[in-house]
Amino acid sequence: MPLIKKLGAEFLGTFWLVFGGCGSAVLAAGFPKLGIAFAGVALAFGLTVLSMAFAVGHISGGHFNPAVTVGLFVGKRFPVGDVLPYILAQVVGAVAGSGVLYLIASGVPDFSLAGGFASNGYGAHSPGGYSLVACLVAEIVLTAFFLIVIMGATDKRGVPAGFAPIAIGLALTLIHLISIPVTNTSVNPARSTGPALFVGGWALQQLWLFWLAPILGGVIGAVLYLLIAGDHDPKLPQGKAL
Numbered sequence: 363m364p365l366i367k368k369l370g371a372e373f374l375g376t377f378w379l380v381f382g383g384c385g386s387a388v389l390a391a392g393f394p395k396l397g398i399a400f401a402g403v404a405l406a407f408g409l410t411v412l413s414m415a416f417a418v419g420h421i422s423g424g425h426f427n428p429a430v431t432v433g434l435f436v437g438k439r440f441p442v443g444d445v446l447p448y449i450l451a452q453v454v455g456a457v458a459g460s461g462v463l464y465l466i467a468s469g470v471p472d473f474s475l476a477g478g479f480a481s482n483g484y485g486a487h488s489p490g491g492y493s494l495v496a497c498l499v500a501e502i503v504l505t506a507f508f509l510i511v512i513m514g515a516t517d518k519r520g521v522p523a524g525f526a527p528i529a530i531g532l533a534l535t536l537i538h539l540i541s542i543p544v545t546n547t548s549v550n551p552a553r554s555t556g557p558a559l560f561v562g563g564w565a566l567q568q569l570w571l572f573w574l575a576p577i578l579g580g581v582i583g584a585v586l587y588l589l590i591a592g593d594h595d596p597k598l599p600q601g602k603a604l
Contacts, residue, residue: 363421365444369451371422375414376455377462379426380556383407384480385463387546404538407547412531419527427550428452428573433509433580438593439516452552460556481557481565482548482572490543497545498575504537505549505579506586513587548572549579 386406390398398406415424423440425431428449434440460479467473478487484497492500508530514520515529534549541547548554554572558565 365447368422368444369447371418372425372448372451373455373458375411375418375422375424375426376452376552377459378414379407379410379550380456380459380553381463382410383553384460384557385466387480388463388467388477400542401539403542404535404547407538408531408533408535411534412527415527415530422448424527426452426455426552427576428552429505429550429576429580430509430512432577433505433584434512436581437509437513437584437588439513449552453555456552456556457559458556460560464560475561478546478565479557479561480546481561482546482554483564483568484545484571485568487564487568488544489546492544494571498571500541500544501548501572501575502579502582504541504547505576506583508533508537508549509580509583510587513584514591517591519591545572549576551576 383403383406386398387403390406391400391403411424411426414426418424423434425434425448431440431445431448431452435442435445464479467479481487484492484494488497511533512526512530515526537549538547541549551573554569558569558572
């Protein structure tokens with residue numbers, strides 16, 4: 363598959379993840395009486411990954427997340443030459459998804475970015491007021507386990523072919539159920555970057571954590587999986603995660 367097609371798939375997948383996941387938080391989570399709350403937002407993020415993994419995972423591998431791309435490279439699943447292009451496509455997709463969400467959300471008179479626009483944060487900007495250290499640990503641990511699930515679910519020695527997106531989508535839902543009160547849940551630097559660019563100020567100042575922690579967690583998860591399960595089936599083409 364040509365790289366340009368893979369990058370297009372990563373753009374679309376990350377766009378949908380940010381637009382759908384953050385959109386559920388911005389537009390639907392707190393809607394009077396009918397709001398979907400934390401559980402609904404968590405499910406929305408899981409559904410975005412599940413649906414796009416089925417839709418375009420066969421094209422790009424369905425990463426939609428720089429931490430996943432880096433983790434799969436460390437886990438010997440992905441070629442180094444495609445890492446940076448994938449990350450750039452993911453970030454552009456996230457920014458585009460945030461831009462469309464902003465156009466829709468700002469269509470009501472009382473809209474304000476002061477609500478955070480689904481940005482990730484720690485300390486005073488953590489939904490539950492969690493400290494920097496607590497948020498750092500949460501993002502590292504949750505991303506590490508996300509990579510373990512991804513690598514296990516896509517290992518030809520394990521889950522039957524075609525079922526991986528279900529396990530991965532459910533894992534992301536669980537991750538959000540755990541950590542929305544802590545950081546608003548990142549585990550994905552691109553997802554964090556899109557909204558932060560629109561909010562500016564504190565969101566950009568705290569963005570470093572939501573690049574560092576997920577990528578570090580992705581590396582740790584990949585290493586742990588290799589230590590436990592060994593190398594992936596060498597017959598699987600490089601770059602194909604799902």
